[in-house]
Amino acid sequence: MEMAVSHSQSEIRGLNNSIYKIALYKITEDRVFFRIFSLVTCIKLLLIPTYYSTDFEVHRNWLAITHSLAVHEWYTSEKSQWTLDYPPLFAWFEYFLSQFAVFIDDEMLKVDNINYTSCNTIVFQRTSVIIADFFLAIGVREIGKVFLDSAERFFILSFLSLANVGLLIVDHVHFQYNGFFLGILLYSLAKVSKFTKKGNVLKGAAWFAILVNLKHIYVYVAPAYAVWLLRWCHKSNLFLRRIIKLGFIVLSVFAFSFWPFRTQMFQVSSRLFPFKRGLLHAYWAANIWALYAAFDKVLSLFWKNRGWLHEDNQAKLTGGLVRMQSFSVLPTPSPLATFIITVLTMLPILWSLFFKPNSAIEKYFLKCLVVCGLSSFIFGWHVHEKAILTSVIPLSVLAAVDSYDARIFIILSSAGTTALFPLLHPTDLTPLKIFLFLFYTILGSAFLIEQYKQCLLKIHEWSYVVILLLLILYQSGVHEFLFGDKLPFLPLAMTSVYCSLGVNYSFLLYYSSNVSPDPAKHK
Template identity: 60%
Template sequence: MKMEIVKDYKNDNFHKDEIRKSWFDATLLRIFILATCFKMLLIPTYHSTDFEVHRNWLAITFSLPIKEWYLSNKSQWTLDYPPFFAWFEYFLSQVAVYFDPEMLKIDNLNYTSPNAKLFQRATVMIADIILVYGVIKIGETFCKSRSSYLILSFLSIFNVGLLIVDHIHFQYNGFLLGILLLSITKVAEVDKESSILQGAVWFSMLLNLKHIYIYVAPAYVIWLLRWYCIKGGKFFSRILKLGSIVLIVLILSFGPFVSQLPQVFSRLFPFKRGLVHAYWAANAWALYTGADKFLSVLWKQLGWLQATRTASMTGGLVQEDIFTVLPTPTPIVTFVVTFASMIPALWSLFTKNEAKITPKHFVRCLILCGLSSFMFGWHVHEKAILTAILPLCTLAVVDKQDARVFIILSSAGHTGLLPLLYPTELTPLKLLLSLVYMMLAGIILTHKFHNSLLKKYEWLYVGILPFVTFYESVLHKLIFTDRLPFLPLAFTSMYCAIGVTYCWLLYYYMYLGDRFQNDITMYKKKEENIIKSKKKHYK
C-alpha cells in the first residue's frame, strides 16, 4: 500500500507547461460545466436587495451622464463602488438594453422581470470565467501535482460561499477574486520584472473595482518593496515603475469624476453606517457586541443599570450604534487595531531570510491581512471572509497545515454566510450546500495528505456547525415562535466568530513560527523511509 502511494506521487508530478494545457483538460472542463449547470438551476431562487442595487447601477450608468453617476440619489441604493466598477456596470448596461430596456429606466425602482433576472444572473456566471482563469494561473504557480491542481479547481469553482453570495444572494465577488488570484500569481514571480508589473496592474485595477481589497494591500507593499525593489538593486527605478502604474490606473479611474471626488469618497467610505453590519459578521466585534449584550442584561439584573434602551445592534439594521456597558469603538480605533494586528505578519515577511522566502510566505501574509481586516475592520460585511478563504484554497492543496486551517475557516466562514438566505424554503438548500462542501473538503484533503488534519476538538467544533444552522433556520422558531427574533443570528455569528478567531490565532502561530510542512517534502521523506525499510527487508 505504501509503495502504491509513492508510485502515485511520482506519476502525479507534472510540469508547468503541462498545466498550461489544462484549459483543455477534460476533468477541469467537467468541473466548470457542472458548476455552471448548477448555477443555472439557482436562477429562479431568492435574491437579496443587492439585485436591485446592481439593477439601479445599470440604470444610472445607462441613463445619466457621467457627471451625475455619483450624485444620483433617486434610489437609496446609490453607486458606492469605485469608478472601474461603475464602468463595468456601464458596459453591462449596453447589453442589458437588448434584454429588457425597462430595467434601465432610472425611475423603475425595485423593477424585476424574468428577462432582467435572467440577464443579471447570467452576467455573474459569465464573469466567473475570470475566476476560473485566475484559478488556472495560480494553479500553474503553486500546484506541483495534477491532483493538487484539480482539488484546487474543485474547492475554488464550487466554493459554497461564492455560490451563496453570488448566485443566490446576488453579487459579483467571483470575478473580483479571480483578479486577486491573477495578481497574486504575477507578483509571486519576483524574478520576472514583466510579471511583477503585470501583477501590480491587476491589483491596482482590483482596488479600483472594489476598494475593500485595500485591506490586503499592505502585503503587496511589503512583498514588492522587500523582494522586488530592494533585492533587485534598482530601488528607485523600480519604485518609480510601480508608482507610475498605480498613478496611471488612478487617473484612468478617477479622472472622469474629478468634479465629483468629494461625493465619490463619501460614498466609498460611509463611516456613519456603524460598527457592525445588518447582522454581525463572524468576527471579533461579534464577540465584543455579544459580550456587551450579556453584560447589559447582567448589570440590569444586579441593579447597576436603571434602564437600557432597545438594543439597536440586534435589530438587523445598518446604523450608528452605542454600546451599553463596554466602550463604543470608533472608526479610528478599528483602523488602528486592524493595522496593528497586521504588523507582525508584515514584519515577518519583510525580515524573512532570503534563503527561506517563497511566494507561499507572501500568500500567507496576504491571508493574515485579509483575516485581520475581517476580524477588526469597521462595518465588515460577512461575505468579506471570502477574501481570505479563496487564496487559502491555493495553499490548502499543497500543505497540510494550510489544509487544517482551511477546513475550519471555510466551515465557520461559510456557515456565517448562511443566514443571508433567510427565506424558509431555502433552508434545505443551504443546509445541503454547506454540509456537502464541508464534508467533501474534509474528505478530499484528508485523503490527499493521508492523515487526519484536525484535532479531535477541532472536528467537534466543525461537526456542530450544521446544527447551528439548523437552530437558526428551524429550531429557534419552534421553541420561541416570534420571540427573540435576532437571537439565532447573534448565536450563529458568535459561534462562527469563535472558529474564525481560532483560525486567525492558529495561522499567526504557524506563520510566525514557520511551522508549515510542504506535502512534497513529506512524501519524499516517506519514500526514503519506505526504500530504506525495503532494503532492510531484502537483507
C-alpha cells in the same frame, strides 16, 4: 564512440519521457479543470430562478444610473436609496453591462423603475455573474501554475475554489460579483509572485490596482502587496527605476478611474467609506466585534438586574444592530481605534515578509495576504460578512500545498460559510443550504485528508464543524418552530457568535504559526 552514441540516445529517451509526462500532466490537469468548471456552471444555471436579495435591485439600479444619467450624476443621484457606492471602475463595468441590457429589456435601465424584476432582467443579471466568473476560472488556472506541482493538487484547488459554497450563495443566490473580483485577485497574485520575470510583477501590480478600483474592500490585503513589491524593488540594483515604474502604473490606474469625478472627490469618498454606518453591520459579521457585542449584551442585562444601568443606548440584541452608535457597558470603539488595531496586528507578519529569506518566499507572501485579509475582517470597522471570502479563496491555494494550511482552511471555510447562510433567509431554501454545506464540507475534507494521508483536524475541531450543521438547522427553522415570531434576531446573533469563535480560532492558529520567531508550524 559507441558509448557516446548510447549515452546520447539515453538522454534523448529521458528527455522524451519527461516531455511525455509533462504533456500527460497538462492533459489531465485541463480535463479536471474543465469538468469541475462545467459542473459548477451547470449548478449556477440551476440557481437562476432562486431567491435573490436586495443586492439584486442594487445592481439593477446601478445599471440604470450608469446608462441613463450623465457621468457627473453617478455619485450624486439619490433617486433610489441604493446609491452607487463602489469605486469608479465598477461603475464603468455596470455601464458596459448596460450596453447589452438595453437589447434584453430596456425597462430595467430606467432609474424610476424601482424593484423592477422582469423575467428577462433576472436572466440577464444572473447570466452576467456567471459569465464574469470566467475571470475566476482564469485566476485559478494561473495561480495553479505558480504554486502547484501535480494534477492531484490542482484538482483540490479547482474544487475548493470553483465550487466554493460561500461564492455560490453570495453571488448566484444572494447576488453579487465576488467571483469576478477574486479571479482578478488570483490572477494578480500569480503574476506578482514570479519575481524572476519583471514584466509579470508589473502586470500583477497593475491588475491589483484595477481590482481596488473595482471594489475597495481589497484595500484589506493592500499592505501585503505593498511590502511584497517593496521587497521586489529592494532586492534589485534597480531600486529607484522599479519604484518609479510601479508608482507610474498604480497612479495611472487611479487617475484613469477617478479623473471623471475629480470635482466630486468628497462625494465619492463619502459613498465609498460611510463611517456613519457604525461599527457593526445590520447582521453581524463573524468577527471579534460580534463577540464584543454579545459580551456587552450580557453585561448590560447583569447591570440592569443590579440596578446599575438606567439607560440602554444600544440596539437590542434580538432586534438587529442597524447603524449602532454605542454600547451599553463596554467602551464603543471608533473608526480610528479599529484601524490602529488592524494595522498593529498586520505589522509583525509584514515585517517578517520583508526580511524573510528567499526560501519558499512566494508561499509566505500568500500566507501574509491571508493574515492581512483576516486581520481586516476580524478588527475592521463595519465589516460585511461576505468579506471572509477575501481570505478563504487565497487560502484554498495553500490548502492544496500544505497540510497545516489545509487544517486551517477546513475550520475557517466551514465557519465562514455557515456565517453566510442567514443571507438565504427564506425557509424553503433550507434543503439547499444543508445540501451545499454537506456536499462541500464532506468532499473538500475528504479530498484534503486523502491528499495528506492524515486526519487533519483534532477531535474538538471536528466537533466544532459538526455543530455548525446543527446551527444551520436551528436558524433555518427550529427557532421559528420553538419561538414563533419572538426573538427574531437571536438565530442571527447565535450564528455570528458561534462562527466568530471558529474564525478567531483559525486566525490565532494561523497567526501564531506564521509570525512566531520559529517558522516551524505548530502542530
